Amino acid sequence: MFTLNLRRTCFIFIVFLHCFVVSSSFTVFTEQSVTAVKGGNVSIPCNFTGNPTFVWWWKHDSTGATDDDVTLVAREFEGIVEDAGIDRFNITKSENDYRLTIRNVSLLDETTYSCQVELDNHEDERGYTNLSVLALAEPLEPVIKLCHVTTPGHCTYFIDKNPPEQVNLVCELHQVRPPVNLTWKKIDGILRETDPPLVYDQNGLYTVSSVLQISRSEFDHQYKCEARGQAVNGVSSTTASFGSKTTETPQTGLHPGYIVLITFLILGIVIILVLIVVFYHIKVGIPCLSRDGAGSANLDSIPLNEVQSLRRNIRDYSPGSLTDKVLARGTYPNAPTRMAIVGLTGAGKSSFIRSLKCAYSGVYNKEIEVVAGSSSGGVTLEPTFYKITDNIHIQDNKGMRDLAINKINKTIMTNIKEKVISLLIFVIRPNDVQNDVETVTKFLTKLSKAVRTEFATYPMVIVTHRDMIPDLTIREAIRNKLVNMDIIQDKIIFVENFTEEPEDKSNSKDLIEEFLKILETMLVMADGNLVHQLNKKSLSE
Structure with a gap:
């Protein structure tokens, strides 16, 4: 009796020991952490010993979440990989490695993943891996x-x-x-x-x-x-x-014969280009003019490399490219930079826009209708955008008959918000500043405050008909009056617009370069205002 019980006890102990050894030898091996790159592919290994009946891959709701907060992303049953309804996730088998492969990794894939394995003896184990997702800089250099x-x-x-x-x-x-x-x-x-x-x-x-x-x-x-x-x-x-910005051309050390040949080739190309330009001007418009000759001839008296550099900068401009202010979040909108010009009737708003276009293109174009030499002006009837480049649009507005204060919020600031304007330019004649100081002061003071509320900076003021005030002392007096009207001194610019007739022009030989620099200054101010607008919008969201 004792012998029988001893044998039964030994048998039970051996069976228990066998079960313990088998059970303890089954382990799922996974890596504690794996790193993936956004947009790339990644594989998370899952190794074990034994014959699996089921293999499940679970995606946890968050890193470290429990086994109850999971979503099935891939599974395998008796050697057959089954679709779990997510195309980017699948199981790749290699002997006893049932790794999870994720294609086109996104930031939402960053979490904990668990590999659950059930053997044919119904033993069940899990291994866990935390997946981290990197987004590499493009380019890698700052x-x-x-x-x-x-x-x-x-x-x-x-x-x-x-x-x-x-x-x-x-x-x-x-x-x-x-x-x-x-x-x-x-x-x-x-x-x-x-x-x-x-x-x-x-x-x-x-x-x-x-x-x-x-x-x-x-x-x-x-x-x-x-x-x-x-x-x-x-x-x-x-x-x-x-x-x-201006660099000297390096010496090439070419043979004199080659230099002569290159010189003749360049001369021939120049002659062909001149003929093309002349033909273009005949078909499209006349060149920008000044009192001492046609605009194309004036380029000889202007440092050509400076004009070309300014035109290239304007041509290559994109919103945000001319400011060192930092955009808090997001990117610049896929839309042109818009600037609006306002002023009294006959102040020279349309002529100013046409002068900017003329300086950039080199062609005097009648697209913007104005009355040349007229003091009454008033041809612009509706707000109209004119394109300097695809990324630079300037809005011409109907001239104001008076400087009524209610027009600031009712018309000007409403237009800025509705049309997404990044810079306001106020155009005024010298006589208006001198003859009606009280009215102009009230209007510009209120306008400056409204613009500073919107952009945290001041508007630009363009004083036209510069040739009417050749006395620099008078110009300085006008500037001081505008400063007293809450306008910053470096945002006050005196200009003489391009008009059709040469005798109506200033005798300055640097008009093209001058208007290009004004346009570049406008873009720098507009970019700073645009960053402020976008940052203010992001904070309110």
Whole structure:
């Protein structure tokens, strides 16, 4: 009896030991964490021993969520992979590795995944993996705004012949995850500390920016913006140097015979181009004029490289490209920059727009109807947008008969908001400033306050008919009056518009360059206002 019980006890113990060994030997092996790149593919391994009946891959509702908060993304039953209804997820088998493959990874895929395996003896185990998703910077090197890329990782920031007192270098990386760290280094000296980089979150992607202020005495150095983090694969950088907009043509060392041949070829091309331009002017319009001759001839008296540089900058302009202000989140809208011009009837609004178009295109066009030389003006009947380029539109508005205060909010500011205007230009004649100081003061003071509320900056004021006030003392008196009307001094510009007849023109030989610079100044102001509008809108959302 004792022997029988002993045998039964040993049998039960052996069976229990066998079950324990089998049970304890079944383990699901997964990696604790896996990293994927946004837009790419990733595989999460799941290894085990034994013959599986079921293999399930679960996506948890959030990283670290329990097994109850899951969604089935892929499964396999007795060797057959079954569709779980999500095309991007599937199981890839290789011996005892039932890995989950995710195609076209998105930020929403970042969470915990669990691989659940059931063997043919009904044993059940799970392994867990946390998936992290990276968004790599494109390009990997940080971008320094307004700095022209020469080679990967190097750019040149061009400054005018008369450089400013200081320049802000803005270094940015857009749409990255996780955020990177940006630091500034002076290549050949010790750099003072800068403020920590600004980081903006937009739906899980980050924009990181850092601003470095450089005084004019430090323009002869090079500055490196260095990014560190997973989103740039460790470390990347862009080095900025300063250069002048006007550079001399390097010596080529060509044989004199080649130089003569090239000279004749260039001369032939120039003659052909002149004939094309003449034919174009005959068919389309006449060139911009000045008192001392036709506009095309005036180019000989203007530094051609400066005019070409200004026209190229305007041609290549896109919204936001001429400001060092930082956009808090998002991107610039896919729409042109719009600027509106308002003023009293006959102030020269339409002539001013036509002068800008003439300076940019080199062609005097009658598209914008005005009365040349007329003081009454008043041809513009409805607000109309005129295109300088695809990205630059200027709105001409019907001239105001008087400076009634109620027109500011009722008409001008309503138009700014409805038409998404980024810059307001007020055009006025010298006589209006001098003869009706009280009315003009009340109007411009109210207008300036309304514009500052919208843009956090002042409007631009264009004083036309400059040739009527050749005395610089009188011009300065008019400027001072406008300053007392709450207009910033550097936003007051005196001009003499282009008109059809040469004798109506100023004798200045630099009109084309002057109006191109005015247009560039308008775009810089508009870009700053646009950033303010977008940032204000994002804060209110």
